[in-house]
Amino acid sequence: MSDYVLFQMWEPFRVSLIEQHDFYVREARSRLLSRFENIEADADRAANAWLEEGGRWFNPDDDPGRYYEVANDVGIQHYQMLCDMREQTRLSVVAGMYHQWDKQLRDWLVREIQHWHRGDCVPAKVWGGDFIRIVDLLESFGWPVRRADYFKSLDACRLVVNVYKHGEGPSLQDLKRRYPEYLHDPFGGEGSSLSNVALRDHTALRVDDHQFQGFDGAIRAFWGDVPESVFSSSISTVPQWFEKAILEDRKLIDETGAKR
Template sequence: MGDYVLFQMWGPYRASLIEQHKFYVKEARNRLLSRFDDIEADSDKAADEWLEASGKWFDPDNDDPGSYYEAANDVGIQHYQMLRDMREQTRLSVVAGMYHQWDKALRDWLVREIQHWHRGDNVRAKVWGADFVQIIDLLESFGWALRAAPYFKSLDACRLVVNVYKHGEGASLQDLKQRYPEFLHDPFAWSAPHFDRTAGI
């Protein structure tokens, strides 16, 4: 094909994609993730509110005050666990949205670029029907060593995390375990010092 350019990204378009990404990350942090900055205080407040609301039923002659405080503590722990789980779900939703936004922009760009030199009717369907590995294979077939690029591992790990979040157990989970185990947290792999710190809860 000589010196013919098959894929080209216009500078201002590239800059707008980067700006959209930065905006997404900044606003997700400010509007969503920051809501979980102090879940410990939120949990303490839930326990205090439960104790205050339950106090009207407390009978000092028949009720054990310790059991009320223990129940309030349980409410606080449960509230913390639910907020922690919600924080993780929110974080994963943000990452999934970010990844899908990137993936759609890439596929739109590929379709437009391919249509400059190939007018077939199936271009759009083929690009949108291809999986991530096939897209990377296509681009590498034109000489781009994407898998050797410094950003590829982060991108590939993000893809697998999003797929596991979306689909649960399956091929993506196995790939993630094998290639990027640092993204999987084992709740039973507590170290002794960590266990000792939480023993009194």
Template structure:
């Protein structure tokens, strides 16, 4: 029985997960993020358009031409800032969708593999409600030292970024600020000193670059590539307490149900 595979990552299924993720990232760049590649030119166009539309109201006897050009400049700056904010929100939204899909696919795979050798609602429910650390504990009980992998730190950062994007202030923000301050934009980075202290940043400073987005994507790909093909019963050691309790609860409920039917 020690050679029985409790968890299997079927290679065609692994490749499907990898291709699905790569398609998501590629199409998000092509169909969403690419729309913000020329926002400087678009801002200039907005300024010119305002100037053209306002020109019909210009009276050289009453108006200062410089004031019109200054206003057009302000319009261009405002347009750029609004589009830039939209670009940042779109990129964060894409990252959130990417992370949530990975998280759901992982939990779904775990739950389905467990159903091959264990039946019970408690384990399935717990797989879906367990937090990131608890899932990592379960994966490490496979003998898979996931926490020492380079991609784990990146996945953890991605999780915190997504939580802060969704919820704002809270524990995830505190953890992000303490462990991954590089994802909080520093508006005073050119000045240094006390103004650049991370204590002065809040959830509104959340920002990721294209390179950081790619790093998150690469971490997910690395994770799927590294899922063990087979986890044998003999390899599963020191399962997390929450998982063990859910298994025992399911077994107790089955015994109780069987006893009621026979009574």
């Protein structure tokens, strides 16, 4: 029985995928995230700007301390808004990074499949299938993805991105149960019952710089770990959804041929 390659990761293509990922992360850091490195100074400038503007209407009969109190409040508010913007920007960068990886993976799978299979059902299922189905397909290669060190970071990244996009829903519940460290505790471990992760909603979603680095490293490690060649002999059982899609395509091709 002949053995042939079903999936192949051409080494220059692997290098290209990693380079694209590195470019995205590097440029996102330098062009977006770096803008929030000195938000304390930005808040001070906002408070001073208010003082300068407010001084134009200063009345000697007014309490000068009141002006400084308001300026301080302006600085605090500006700082908090910048903090919120920083969190949203980092989450947006994470979402873009994840979606780039996810689309590139599915595109590679479909292009490899089209070398040896005809039909539209299989590509549609690969593009439309959820993360778990794609992982099931990868593991049918004999590649134990779920046991890899980077898998938990990829899985957490997926849930973080879903919560960022959709808010409340199943992904938030999964995140609470499996990766609660991505849901900010507003009480910082003071022991209040409100710090219970079960009571936090999607607005508590946070990714710090260390966690961002974990997502970055997981995607790089994943691309580096993709098998160079997956032979037909190494696949004994494919996921049921994949097998069903192949049979549907074959049936449609047979029916089309019969009508001719």
